[in-house]
Structures are given as C-alpha cells and as structure tokens.
Amino acid sequence: MTLSIAQIIKDRAGENFDLHDKHLNTQMVKVLKTIGYDRVYTRANGPYLYDEQNNEYLDLLSGFGVFALGRNHPVVVQALKDVLDAGLPDMVQMDVSLLSGLLSEKILSLCPPALTRMFYCNSGAEAVEAAIKFSRFSTRREKIIYCDHAFHGLTLGALSLNGEEVFKEGFGPLLPACASVPFNDLAALEQALSGRDVAAFIFEPIQGKGVNLPDDNYWQEAARLCKKYGTLFVADEIQTGIGRTGKFWAIEHWNLEPDMILMAKALSGGFIPVGAVAMTQHIMDAVFNRMDRAVVHGSTFSKNNMAMAAGLATINVIEEEKLVENAARIGTEIINDLQALIPRYDFLKEVRGKGLMIAVEFGAPDSLLRKPAWLTLEAANKGLFSQTVTIPLFKNHRILSQVAGHGMNVVKFLPPLVVNDKDKDWILSAMDTVIGDTQKVGGAIWELGKNLAGHALKAKAGSN
Incomplete structure (x- = not known):
C-alpha cells in the first residue's frame, strides 16, 4: 500500500488539538484554548494564514522570525x-x-x-x-x-x-x-x-x-x-x-x-x-x-x-525582491504610525524597534479612573495587560502576535519581510481600535482582563 500524506491529512483533518492533547504538550493545548487561539489552519501563503473557514490572518509572529519570506515561497x-x-x-x-x-x-x-x-x-x-x-x-x-x-x-x-x-x-x-x-x-x-x-x-x-x-x-x-x-x-x-x-x-x-x-x-x-x-x-x-x-x-x-x-x-x-529594503521602509512606517498614537492613549508608553522587529510597550495610566483596573491585572499576573491587546487583535482583527517576554507588558511584532502597505494599514487600524478599547474601563476588553486574571490566580493557587 502506498503512503499518501495528502490523503492522511484529508482523512484526519481537524484532529490537531485532540492528538496534541493526547500525545504531546497538554499544557500548550490548554493555553491556546484559554486565550482563544485554537484555530485549525489549513493553508498558508506569504504573510497570511487561512483557517478551515478560509478566514485570512496576518501573521506577525512568523514562527518566531523563521518565515522571513512568508510561508511557501x-x-x-x-x-x-x-x-x-x-x-x-x-x-x-x-x-x-x-x-x-x-x-x-x-x-x-x-x-x-x-x-x-x-x-x-x-x-x-x-x-x-x-x-x-x-x-x-x-x-x-x-x-x-x-x-x-x-x-x-x-x-x-x-x-x-x-x-x-x-x-x-x-x-x-x-x-x-x-x-x-x-x-x-x-x-x-x-x-x-x-x-x-x-x-x-x-x-x-x-x-x-x-x-x-x-x-x-x-x-x-x-x-x-x-x-x-x-x-x-x-x-x-x-x-x-x-x-x-x-x-x-x-x-x-x-x-x-x-x-x-x-x-x-x-x-x-x-x-x-x-x-x-x-x-x-x-x-x-x-x-x-x-x-x-x-x-x-x-x-x-x-x-x-x-x-x-x-x-x-x-x-x-x-x-x-529587495526584502531588506522593504523591511527598513515598512518597519519604519509602522513604528512611526504607532508612535503617533501615544498622545491619544495613556496605556501606550513606547513604540521601538528597527526594521520589522517592533515592540509596543504599555504601562500604568495616569488616569485615576483606569489605574485601579491596571493594578488589578498586574496583581494577578505581571504583564497580563498585554494579553488584553494580543487576544482581541487575534479574535477581532485576525492578526497573530505575541507578548515580547515573560512578565512584561510589551507586544512584539516580527512580520515576514514581505509585508506590504495593505498589511501596514491593517496593523495600524487594528491597533488603533484595540488600544482605544482598552481605554474603556468596564468594556469588553476589561471583561477579558478579569477572566484572564481569574485564570492567572487559579494557576498561582495550584502551584502553591
């Protein structure tokens, strides 16, 4: 009998999470399901991923920087x-x-x-x-x-x-x-x-x-x-x-x-x-x-x-394809565009980077209305606020990103070097909306934050 990987993929489609839960890292499965990243991707092209419903996602993670050319060049x-x-x-x-x-x-x-x-x-x-x-x-x-x-x-x-x-x-x-x-x-x-x-x-x-x-x-x-x-x-x-x-x-x-x-x-x-x-x-x-x-x-x-x-x-x-030059141009424009948001949003403190290695850093607001909400999240788990940015970026705007490190409120973008002006506008529009939503204490973003804080506190209790 001839082995057909294409047929195996077709026959076992959608079993990703069950198989990983049974045979690989169960905790990773729990993480993805908790933050709503449990998608089944079926194909990829350049900087884009596509799920079972053919929804298009912009990948700003690029496999931790592996996919400089995007996928499947x-x-x-x-x-x-x-x-x-x-x-x-x-x-x-x-x-x-x-x-x-x-x-x-x-x-x-x-x-x-x-x-x-x-x-x-x-x-x-x-x-x-x-x-x-x-x-x-x-x-x-x-x-x-x-x-x-x-x-x-x-x-x-x-x-x-x-x-x-x-x-x-x-x-x-x-x-x-x-x-x-x-x-x-x-x-x-x-x-x-x-x-x-x-x-x-x-x-x-x-x-x-x-x-x-x-x-x-x-x-x-x-x-x-x-x-x-x-x-x-x-x-x-x-x-x-x-x-x-x-x-x-x-x-x-x-x-x-x-x-x-x-x-x-x-x-x-x-x-x-x-x-x-x-x-x-x-x-x-x-x-x-x-x-x-x-x-x-x-x-x-x-x-x-x-x-x-x-x-x-x-x-x-x-x-x-002059991708080094593209990284320099597009990256500089993304950084400049995001920096222009800082005066509008008191959670947004700094945007930095070079080329397409970009950090967006958040910090405690000056507003007395918003500061208690920030402190609640930080008390539950340092760096938790950044998840109130990455999760809605993904769920509402189909942009895949990551937190830049443990215990820090920094969102990191590592896009493929092939991203274009349309992608740049997609990023800016989504970030403007999501950061704007974090300003609304009591809104959907803060409901998400409370849920995340609850999970974090349970995890701490379980490890003691």
Whole structure:
C-alpha cells in the first residue's frame, strides 16, 4: 500500500488539538484554548494564514522570525524539489558537499571581511553551543558572559546564557563560569572583562525578549573592551539577522566586526532546520588544528543538501525582491504610525524597534479612573495587560502576535519581510481600535482582563 500524506491529512483533518492533547504538550493545548487561539489552519501563503473557514490572518509572529519570506515561497519550494529530483548523495559524512560550499561562499560575502569560515548545525541553540565550545577552546578561557534579559536558546549550554530565570528554573545545575552583565552598562561590562579570563561576550544586537535597543555607542565600546581584554565578541543574529532589522545583519547598524556571527531561523526560509556560525580563520584553525581533530565538533544532519539549497534560495529571494529594503521602509512606517498614537492613549508608553522587529510597550495610566483596573491585572499576573491587546487583535482583527517576554507588558511584532502597505494599514487600524478599547474601563476588553486574571490566580493557587 502506498503512503499518501495528502490523503492522511484529508482523512484526519481537524484532529490537531485532540492528538496534541493526547500525545504531546497538554499544557500548550490548554493555553491556546484559554486565550482563544485554537484555530485549525489549513493553508498558508506569504504573510497570511487561512483557517478551515478560509478566514485570512496576518501573521506577525512568523514562527518566531523563521518565515522571513512568508510561508511557501515558490522559489524555495522549487529549490527543494530540484534537490529531491537530482537524487544527490547526501550526508555521506566522509565527503564534502558542493551546496554547503556554495552557501558558505554566499554567506561570507555578506559578512565583515574578517569572517572567512563557516560551521553548520541544525538550530540557533546548536549555533550557540558551538560558539561556547569554540570560544573556550580558542582562548583557553572558561568564562562566558551575556546580558540580563538575553535569550540564546533552551539547550543546556544555551540555557546557561539565558537572562530570564523562568526558563532556567528546575533545570540546573547549568554550565559553570557563565555570568550576566546588565544590558547597556559599559562599566559593568569592563568590570566583568577586566580579569582577562572571559572567553566570549555573546550578545544579541537587539534583545529579542522585549526588543531592547542599546545606546548609540554601547556596542562599539563593548567591542573595544572585548579587544582590550582578549575576549571574543560574538553576535547572536539568530533572530535579528538576515534582513529582519532593515540591514542584512543587525550589527551593520553600528558598523560592528565581531569574531563570530550566529545565525539560524530565517536562513532556510522556514522549510528546513538549519543553523550556522561564521567565524574568523583564527578560531577555525584553533579548534580544528590537526587532522585527527577534523571531526572534534559537528552535527549529523548539518550541511544536508535540503538545508543548503533552501539557504541559497532564501538569500536569492531576499536580494532579488529587495526584502531588506522593504523591511527598513515598512518597519519604519509602522513604528512611526504607532508612535503617533501615544498622545491619544495613556496605556501606550513606547513604540521601538528597527526594521520589522517592533515592540509596543504599555504601562500604568495616569488616569485615576483606569489605574485601579491596571493594578488589578498586574496583581494577578505581571504583564497580563498585554494579553488584553494580543487576544482581541487575534479574535477581532485576525492578526497573530505575541507578548515580547515573560512578565512584561510589551507586544512584539516580527512580520515576514514581505509585508506590504495593505498589511501596514491593517496593523495600524487594528491597533488603533484595540488600544482605544482598552481605554474603556468596564468594556469588553476589561471583561477579558478579569477572566484572564481569574485564570492567572487559579494557576498561582495550584502551584502553591
């Protein structure tokens, strides 16, 4: 009997939530049902998702930044078909493949000139793990430092560099000799480096959790300090890279030249898991310094032909369709349009970001009428107010978004880089309406808030 995935999908359509509840993460199913995100999507195209009733949703989450090209871009689809049709030998292991060499050539042409070597893996977390190992070996130092509120992944090494305790709880002990420094604090960074025992400072040019931007001179001075004290300067561009911020690499906003760039997410257009590290010749030669060490670090599925072809196709699309330029233009206009709402709404405090990495931050109102409602939500669960924005954005305006991090009232937008002026207007209109509704204490938004607060308090009681 021939297996037909198309027929299986047709026959078992709509069983998504039952199957996940039975066999996968039950708590995730509960979350989606509680906040009303329990849709069954049946197809996707570009920045849009479609449910069983063919309703169109604008995806401002893009798989946590994976779908820079939107979903199912035909150029990447064709590249993957070409690989399958070619019948190529794949992952021979005792071999070197053409496509990985070609993708390396292309990526390195887009990096600072000192970066001349590539290492491939399967995810952003694996890229961080590689950076930890390469930094320690090439410097013969143990310590790794990172910034407060950083997010570098959830595998054990990457988790050791995570600035949010909620992800670490119960998973220790983590890697030794990993320590945080306050973000945007040069004095604290120099103090941490001054012992000349730090292998690497691993940083996000713009922090994903909260979309936190540095002062204008922070990264340049951080790079100078790392060089002064012999510490590697490692840019985690897993979310910010490949066009997201209106530059191919976010480091370009500050003219930085790191010792390594970590990449993943958007590199394959969202089709195939992939991660990579671009590095200097010195680091590569230090780690792989003899023939018997040629396989001292690797990953079984890295450099597979599907991922490499998808990477080549993705970069081709980004260049041909001028998506970096589109991200810069559309992103700036979205930020400016949303900033113009701030004087009208006292819950809305700040809109920030670069390109299509955007944060909308809310805070306590000055109004005596509205402040008690805000305090009630915050007492139930810090950051709960932001859900009174994301949920109606989704349910009433069919815009999928996320809260930017645990315990913060920041809504984050990571749209595909292909969004257009129509999508920009859709976002502005929806945000204007939803934020306006939050001003009406006692209205539907606040009924939602009370329900969310009730769930939050029950959850707290259950964990005690």
